[in-house]
Amino acid sequence: MEGEILNFIKVWLTVCISLCYCHATGKLIPPGAGRFLAVAPIVVLFFFLPLQLTSIHLGGSTSFFIAWLANFKLLLFTAGDGPLSAEPPLPLRRFLALSCLPIKILQNEKSCPNNNRSDTTLKPKSFLNYSIKAVIVALMVKLYDYSEFIHPKVVLFIYSWHLYFLLEIILAITQFFGRNVLGIELEPQFQDPYFSTSLQDFWGRRWNLMATNILQPTVYKPSVKIAAKVIGRKWAPLPAVMATFLVSAMMHELIFFYMGRMRPNWECTWFFVIHGVALTVEIMVKKVLPEKWRLPPAVSVPVTLAFIFPTAIWLFFPQFVRLKLDVRAFEEYAALVTFVKNVAFSLVG
Incomplete structure (x- = not known):
């Protein structure tokens, strides 16, 4: 535990120094290719830093905060978009917080x-x-x-x-x-995901909204623009939804790898593919079906949950068992308690 905490401190000191560099870069280099080339090494670094941690709680949260949130926000930042590209420029401490924490002002x-x-x-x-x-x-x-x-x-x-x-x-x-x-x-x-009236409501407005908010500008909106040129604006959201779910699947597989250091068996990816296809069908139905024919919440909520929970228990949550994340999590709780006791006794002694 002592070694892991020390590595955790080193990783986050590196993150803070790297983000200070990005903050300074934003003041010196305008959005575009130049800023991308300046920030790209930090993005690569942030993919490797979680490998320095092995614990579920410290390593898992760090991988989500920097390999996913920070990297996607930094990529938007290179294009002059996203929460880091405010006018006037963000103060340094707010830039650091918004870069890698799951927060939205x-x-x-x-x-x-x-x-x-x-x-x-x-x-x-x-x-x-x-x-x-x-x-x-x-x-x-x-x-x-x-x-x-x-x-x-x-x-x-x-x-x-x-x-x-x-x-x-x-x-x-x-x-x-x-x-x-x-x-x-x-x-x-x-936002109370157990009240979701549809998959669109669950994924877009109720579940893990920080991931949704970062995937929308980085994957969904660019995919809509590309698809609109091929199949038209009306149906462009359909391939964009699938692209978004595929990217989300890859990021979840990456985070599971950080936590378990095992090759993916792609069940997690299939979970997101199935939900992406189901959400695509749902959007198609909504486009052609009059609103008065849609299911009332008393029916749509149980139907939605009856789809989400079985698929999650079938494909998503077994990854926690396969990687023994649940067992290791409780071992970490015990190790943390022992560590705190040892520190307390050393201070008292």
């Missing part, structure tokens, strides 16, 4: 002249909401002690909720950091 139309905002502003949830979810996570962890008496598929179902609640709590901590250290209000990254 709440903005109104007057403070957002470039229209870099969501169509709907999401309100942060209450402290009570997160407290209840923290208690649920604790109960789920205790429930794993009896996993040998529970069907494996039920365990995976429980683990899926465990992961969701844990992600919400981690991102709430990030929001607290942004509010109290940076002085900015941040949008929540989940």
Whole structure:
């Protein structure tokens, strides 16, 4: 644990120094090929840095923050687009935070002249909401002690909720950091996905909105422009959706590799391919079907969840078992407790 924490500090010091360089580059080099060539080595570096970490919590979160979020934002930055390309230029500390943390500043139309905002502003949830979810996570962890008496598929179902609640709590901590250290209000990254009325609602407006917000300008919108020249504007979103899901699949496979150091078996990719195809069909149906014929929420919500959960338990969550991420996560909890105790005893002694 001591060695991993030391490596974690080294990695994030490297990240901060690299992002300071990118911030300075943005002031000296205008968007275009020159800025891309200057920033490209940092993008390559950010793909290699997570390999310095082996833990689930430190390595997994770091790989998502820098190999996915930071790299995609930096690529947008080279083109003068995205959250890092504000006018006037962002202060350094805000540039560092927005580069690699899963946050998005709440903005109104007057403070957002470039229209870099969501169509709907999401309100942060209450402290009570997160407290209840923290208690649920604790109960789920205790429930794993009896996993040998529970069907494996039920365990995976429980683990899926465990992961969701844990992600919400981690991102709430990030929001607290942004509010109290940076002085900015941040949008929540989940919006009650268990109320999704469709796959489009789930992936576009409720689930992991930071990934959605970064995939939209980097993959979806460019794909729409290209496809519109070939098949027309009306149907251009269809191949763009598939392209977005394929890129998301590759990034998830990469993050699983960082955490498990095992070759992918491509089940995760098939999960995103199936959802991409299903969402494409859903969009096609919506384009040809009058709105009055669509299913009411009382029906569409259970139907949507009945598609999401089985496919996730079939193809997505088994990756956690295959890579033994759940077992290693609990080992890390125990190692962290031991590490904290040793530090406390050394300070007292």
